[in-house]
Amino acid sequence: MAQPDLFAPPSPARDILSPGALLLRGFALDAAPDLLAGIAAIEAQAPFRHMVTPGGFTMSVAMTSCGALGWVTDRRGYRYAPHDPDTGAPWPAMPEAFRALAERAAAEAGFPGFAPDTCLINRYIPGAKLALHQDKDERDTGAPIVSVSLGLPATFQWGGLQRGDTVRRLALEHGDVLAWGGPSRLFHHGILALKPGHHPATGATRLNLTFRRAG
């Protein structure tokens, strides 16, 4: 077999962004319907809301969470909380389909045994963005971050340990999964302002799932 690859089924592309950071193109395509159904159920219990940063600005991205903990921000700062500050209720449980996808993606990226205890759900409408930042509110930085893109495409920024480090831009599409850990665990990243559009699965929005071990 001289050219076996010519006849092999197309395998999802794997791009290495930096040591310990992998882009798994289309990895969540099969799971996407279950993920979207899960988001709808979570949203019914813990509605999306625009949180406020310590600086007093309202974020353009609408957020909610599921799992034992949820990421929250207000004038007091960033933190993980076991209850939804808007309702006082515990965050909705993390659906098994969420957990399973995150574990599979992490293993695929070289981080076996990933056991996320929180999933932050971000909803973008046109114009919404997330400035360059680090995920550094988690107790144990040993676990990776797994990020799933659904719906409208967006431009992802991938920087380095220092905020001033060179920033690379990548297009993320429906079903793409990003996983980063190890030496890249604290790398800066962000999302540029979403461009208007329509996606059959999500309409005029982009949804992102970010899995973490926070506690």
Add this chain to the structure above:
DNA sequence: CAGTAACA
């Protein structure tokens, strides 16, 4: 500072 705005 997971922010905006003022730069050139």
Add this chain to the structure above:
DNA sequence: CACG
């Protein structure tokens, strides 16, 4: 890049 400075900022409050």
